[in-house]
Amino acid sequence: MSAEVTIIGSGRMARGLAQMALRAGRAVQILGRDGSQTRDLVESLGAGASGGIIGAPVEGGLVVLAVPYREVANVVRELGDGVDGRVVVDIANPVDVSTFDRLLTPAGTSSAEEVAVMVRGRAEVVKAFNTVFASTLESGSVGGQHLDVFIAGDSETAKEKVSALVAKSGMRPIDAGPLRRSRELEAFMLLVFGLQVSPAHENFNWDTSLRIFP
Secondary structure (H helix, E strand, C coil): CCCCCCEEECCCHHHHHHHHHHHCCEEEEEEEECCCHHEEEEEEEEEEEEEEEECCCCCCCCECCCCHHHHHHHHHHHHHHCCCCCEEEEECCCCCCCCCCCCCCCCCCCCHHHHHHHHHHCCCCCCCCCCCCCHHHHEEEEEEEEEEEEEECCCCCHHHHHHHHHHHHCCCEEEEEEEEHHHHHHHHHHHHHHHHHHCCCCCCCCCCCCCCCC
């Protein structure tokens, strides 16, 4: 059975996203750089998961870039025409983790918009999952409260596909508007990251998640 969701990366976010997709009943393909790590991840996920090395044929109609911002451009180049006709989901937060005090993207753009420029219309780009963290994705909730997933993109059809995956996994999709809203989603996480690493906020940690009430 071909995978419906292809996740690029084999780290903690890749694991959380894969478990979320499997919870939604979607078969998952994991493509990573480290063959051993990728294999271990696939085996731990069990039924519905398959894997390979980046460069292998992409199966999923949804391609999620579960890599740090500094790796996004290289991964998109390596995928090449493997993303053609698909929905590419950028989850990156371009935060300078040496200071947690600035974004690495130039003013007036975002990581997701940079991806859109790179794929040059060959794929639809959506921003999603940058406001949730790996451990919280695994369950889809924190303290009994479901997670909100903010989704930005210029294609309504592409956003609907990502929203359907989110909803099926038990979380709430929120349409944040066009792809340029990625700038605000990424900038907000600069604030959140700063709070998480600050000793003044000991109750904030990497399990922090965002939800709008009601």
